Structures are given as structure tokens and as C-alpha cells.
Amino acid sequence: MPQKPTERERCVTGIDGLDSILYGGIPRSNTVLLTGSCGTGKTSLALEFLIHGAIRGENSLFVSVTENSDKLLANIIPYRFFDKSLVKAGRLVFVDLPIMYERLGMTKAELSEEEIELLVAALGDLVEELGTKRLVIDSITSVCYKLKTSEKIRDFTLKLSKALSDLNCTSILVGEVAPSSSAYSSFGVEEAIADGIVLMANMERRGDLLRTLQVIKMRGTMHSRAKYVLDITSMGVLLVPLLKGGSTG
Amino acid sequence: MTPEGMSAEKIADELSETPPSSAVSLQMSVDNYLDVIRGVLDLFARKKEMDTIYVSATISSDAIKRVLEALDIPSDRIYFVDCISHIMMGGSIQVDEHTTLVESPTMLENIMLKVEYLIKRSQAKEKLVVIDSINSLAIHNNNWILSEFLHILVSGLRSKETYTVILSVEEHSTPELSNMVNLVCDHGIRASEKEE
Numbered sequence: 001m002p003q004k005p006t007e008r009e010r011c012v013t014g015i016d017g018l019d020s021i022l023y024g025g026i027p028r029s030n031t032v033l034l035t036g037s038c039g040t041g042k043t044s045l046a047l048e049f050l051i052h053g054a055i056r057g058e059n060s061l062f063v064s065v066t067e068n069s070d071k072l073l074a075n076i077i078p079y080r081f082f083d084k085s086l087v088k089a090g091r092l093v094f095v096d097l098p099i100m101y102e103r104l105g106m107t108k109a110e111l112s113e114e115e116i117e118l119l120v121a122a123l124g125d126l127v128e129e130l131g132t133k134r135l136v137i138d139s140i141t142s143v144c145y146k147l148k149t150s151e152k153i154r155d156f157t158l159k160l161s162k163a164l165s166d167l168n169c170t171s172i173l174v175g176e177v178a179p180s181s182s183a184y185s186s187f188g189v190e191e192a193i194a195d196g197i198v199l200m201a202n203m204e205r206r207g208d209l210l211r212t213l214q215v216i217k218m219r220g221t222m223h224s225r226a227k228y229v230l231d232i233t234s235m236g237v238l239l240v241p242l243l244k245g246g247s248t249g
Numbered sequence: 250m251t252p253e254g255m256s257a258e259k260i261a262d263e264l265s266e267t268p269p270s271s272a273v274s275l276q277m278s279v280d281n282y283l284d285v286i287r288g289v290l291d292l293f294a295r296k297k298e299m300d301t302i303y304v305s306a307t308i309s310s311d312a313i314k315r316v317l318e319a320l321d322i323p324s325d326r327i328y329f330v331d332c333i334s335h336i337m338m339g340g341s342i343q344v345d346e347h348t349t350l351v352e353s354p355t356m357l358e359n360i361m362l363k364v365e366y367l368i369k370r371s372q373a374k375e376k377l378v379v380i381d382s383i384n385s386l387a388i389h390n391n392n393w394i395l396s397e398f399l400h401i402l403v404s405g406l407r408s409k410e411t412y413t414v415i416l417s418v419e420e421h422s423t424p425e426l427s428n429m430v431n432l433v434c435d436h437g438i439r440a441s442e443k444e445e
Contacts, residue, residue: 080370208356229358235369240361241401245394 008220011134011170014052015045017228017239018198018213026196027220029168031161033140033191035175035184036200041211042174043067044232045200046136047076049172054091055081058133061126062094065142069094080234093130097143111146116156124163132169140173141186150189157193184216195219203227203242213239254281255440260288261296263438264414269375272403272413274434276427278441279420283320285440286313289379289414291322299412300373301327302364306354306385309334311343313381326373330363332356333385354389357398364402368409378406382416383430396429403433 010025019025026032034042050060064072072094076082086092101107104122106115127135137143140157147153157173164171173194175185184191184199191197196218203212214227227242254277255263267273277285294301305313310329317324327347332354334342344350349367351359364378380386386395399415406413415430419441431437 206355208353210356210358229362231359231362231366233362233366235366238362238365238369240358240365240405243357243394243397243401245391245397 010221011058012052012056013049014055015048015237015239017230017237018045021215021224021226021228021239022218023222026170026218028170029165030195030218030220031164031171031173031193032196032198032218033175033185033194034172034198034200035177035191037177037179037181037202040200040202041213041230041232041237042176042200043072043075043138045213045230045237046138046172046174047072048079048236050092050134050136051076051079051082051086053134054086055083057091059090059131060092060134061130061132061136062092063097063123063135063137064094065097065137065139067138069096078234079236081236090130093132095126097137106146109146110148111152113152113155116147116152116159120156120159120163123160124167127164127167127169132167135164135169135171136174137171138174139176140190141176144187144190150187153187153189154193157190161193161195200230210242212242254278254284255288255438255442257284257288257292260285260438260440261292263436264289264293264412265297267412267436269412270407270410271436272407272415272434274415274417274430274437276417276419276422276437276439276441279418281440283316285416286316287320287322288440289377290317290327291320294377295323295326297375298373299326299375299377300367300371301377301379302330302367302371303327303379303381304330304332304360304364305381306332306389307382309337310348328367328371330360330367332360354386357386357390357394361398361402361405365405368406368411375412376409377412377414378402380413380415382418383426384418384421387426392425392429396432399429399433 008027011028012025013019036042053060144153147156184197197216199214199216201212203210211230212227213230215223228239229242231238310331329348332351335350335352349363403413
């Protein structure tokens with residue numbers, strides 16, 4: 001008799017709509033590329049994923065590449081479910097990657113092969129040391145700008161993804177694309193390596209601009225591939241189905 | 250009571266007979282709007298200590314607040330999703346804990362999102378969502394998308410055990426609109442009809 005495939009453990013995002021879309025959450029230890037153009041809500045969604053993790057007792061780490069941690073923290077305070085004690089207790093940790101670059105002596109505009117190894121090892125060590133179960137890197141695109149070539153980006157993303165997966169850490173890599181882009185990542189490499197792709201976009205319909213979310217792929221689970229409209233509120237990210245009667249495409 | 254229609258008390262009585270999570274179509278005439286407001290918001294929802302989420306697509310939330318004030322109906326448990334003030338562009342719009350704006354009545358998904366947000370935020374055991382009105386939404390949306398909106402909204406509210414009341418104005422209704430509302434509602438009240 002054929003054996004029923006074993007269901008993979010889920011990392012419940014805590015974002016109701018997204019957990020429904022993913023039939024219960026992100027498969028544990030997946031690396032997900034959360035991609036979209038500016039102003040689509042990527043950072044808000046990623047932060048909420050971490051806060052819910054911290055509330056559930058999972059150590060959560062936000063690696064900020066472009067924005068200062070203090071500024072980010074100021075942005076999440078309006079969330080009603082956010083409690084500053086999560087940060088004080090070390091459940092929710094913010095790290096600025098430029099400070100890590102500095103400490104690792106990575107001062108040049110382009111990282112060498114050895115420095116890539118060193119960066120992956122440093123991130124892995126940090127995750128292990130903190131007992132991190134949820135990680136966000138915002139944004140992976142900014143890291144990739146320091147890698148320059150497709151080969152180096154592929155090498156870095158693959159090694160990082162494997163290191164995090166081995167540590168049973170569920171990760172979201174925030175990617176940035178131009179609003180007109182049909183690709184899921186700026187360098188075309190990150191999307192091929194990620195276990196999942198969640199695309200966030202602005203969609204214009206009859207002059208109205210709607211924020212949308214669509215799960216393009218997610219290894220290890222069935223999922224909806226439909227487009228959803230989202231709103232960022234003090235109760236978190238809310239999602240409803242995009243009404244097809246008025247869809248333009 | 251207006252001579253043309255049902256009294257506010259009768260409207261509230263009929264609503265009280267419906268079980269929680271019901272969707273009710275409430276057809277009114279232009280002349281008995283005030284009785285409907287009193288019956289639904291004051292005699293029904295307030296008496297039952299419900300939080301009311303009022304989706305206003307016909308007149309602005311400010312105008313409805315003035316009506317409530319004139320009728321001496323407390324509005325501390327009424328939260329507005331105002332879909333009309335923004336497109337009217339008529340000066341300053343007051344946004345507070347009780348008023349959420351949707352840019353346009355064509356943004357039906359955003360109406361659903363604001364309703365969802367207010368439901369999540371509410372601490373009340375029982376909640377009521379009022380859509381005022383289907384006729385106004387029909388001015389800005391085609392029947393396909395409006396029908397889809399109603400179906401998703403009402404199904405979602407039902408699963409959250411929330412009452413839904415969909416207002417329609419008899420004088421402005423079409424058979425298509427009536428069918429659309431009847432399809433998602435469990436009960437119908439014709440507030441425009443004279444009491445026996």
C-alpha cells in the first residue's frame with residue numbers, strides 16, 4: 001500500500017491570510033524570497049512574521065542592510081500586538097549588516113570569494129548563537145550589490161540558504177525589483193535558489209492602486225496561486241481575495 | 250412612525266428574530282431612512298450591546314453622525330467605513346478611531362479589508378455590519394464585481410458570527426440588484442411596507 005507522504009512541520013507566520021494561502025504556514029526551514037517593488041509592504045510583512053514568531057517563543061532575527069534598526073523599531077510600534085519586552089528579552093533581535101561588514105573588515109565595494117564564505121559563516125554563527133528560528137534579511141538585493149557577479153550571488157545565496165536550513169531556521173530574504181519588472185529578483189539568481197517566492201506588487205485597476213500579494217512557489221506545501229489584496233493595519237497585514245470581476249489581467 | 254413604512258420598533262423586532270451570523274436584506278423607501286437608522290442602530294444593535302460597522306457609500310459618515318445626533322442616538326459603538334467622503338473632495342475629512350476612509354466605492358476589496366480590521370479590533374461579543382447601500386455601490390461598480398464582493402463579504406462575516414444588514418432603496422432598485430442581495434441573504438425585511 002502506498003505510504004502517505006509525511007507532512008512537513010510548519011512555521012506559522014501568524015498572518016491569518018497568508019497562513020490560509022499556504023495551508024498552515026511556511027514549511028519549516030524554507031528560505032523564502034519576499035519580493036516586490038518599493039511601497040508594496042514587504043518590510044511590514046517581514047517584521048510581522050518575526051513579531052509573531054517572537055510571541056510564540058521562537059527567537060527571531062532581523063538583519064537590516066539599508067535601514068537603521070532604531071528607525072525600523074519605530075515603524076513597528078504601531079502594531080497592537082507588538083510588545084517592547086520581546087526586544088528586551090532577546091526574542092526579537094535587530095542587527096545592522098553594515099556594522100557586521102565593518103567588524104569583519106569588509107570595507108571594499110565588492111566582496112571576494114573568501115569574504116562571501118566569511119559572511120555566510122558569520123550569519124550562520126549568529127543564528128546558532130541566538131538560537132534563531134526565524135530570520136529576515138532586508139534586503140538581499142542590497143547584499144547582492146556587493147557581490148556584483150551572478151556566480152558570486154549564486155554562491156552566496158546557495159551557501160546561506162543551506163546554512164540556515166541546516167540550522168532549522170525559516171528565513172525570509174526581502175528582494176527588490178523595479179515596478180515595471182516581470183522578473184522576481186534584480187539579479188535573476190535569488191529566485192531560482194529560494195524554496196519559495198512571495199510576490200508583492202501595486203496593481204492599478206480603473207485608476208485605483210491596490211497592494212497585492214501572490215505566492216508564486218513554495219516547496220513542501222500546496223498553496224493558492226491566486227492574487228490577494230492586502231492592507232497594512234495596526235492589527236497586522238490583512239488579506240482578502242482580489243475580486244476577479246474587475247481584474248485587468 | 251412615518252405613514253409610508255414600518256416603525257423603528259418593528260424593524261428592530263424583526264431583526265431580533267434573526268439568529269446571529271444572519272445576513273438580512275433591508276429594503277427601505279427614501280422616506281423611512283430615519284426609522285431604519287433608529288431601528289437598526291439604536292433599538293437593535295445598541296440594545297444588544299453590539300459594535301456596529303457602518304459602511305457608508307450613500308452619504309458621508311459626517312452626515313450620518315449628524316443624523317444620529319439629531320435622533321439622539323449614541324454613536325460610541327458605531328464605527329464607520331466611509332467610502333464616499335474622499336471622492337467628494339469636499340474639504341477636510343475627519344478621521345478618528347470611529348472613522349476609516351476608503352478612497353473610492355470602487356475599491357471593494359479595501360472595504361472588505363477595513364471591515365475585517367474593525368472586526369479584529371472590536372472587543373464586543375456581537376457585531377453588526379451595515380452596508381448603506383447596495384444601490385450606491387451599484388452606481389460605481391458593475392453587477393459582476395458587486396455580486397462577487399457581496400458573496401465573499403457575507404460568507405466571511407457569517408463565519409465570524411457577525412450580523413450583516415444590507416440596505417437597499419426600493420425606488421432605486423432593479424430586479425438584478427434585488428436578486429443579487431437575495432442570493433446572499435437569509436432574511437428579507439421590507440421596511441418600506443406599511444404595517445398591518
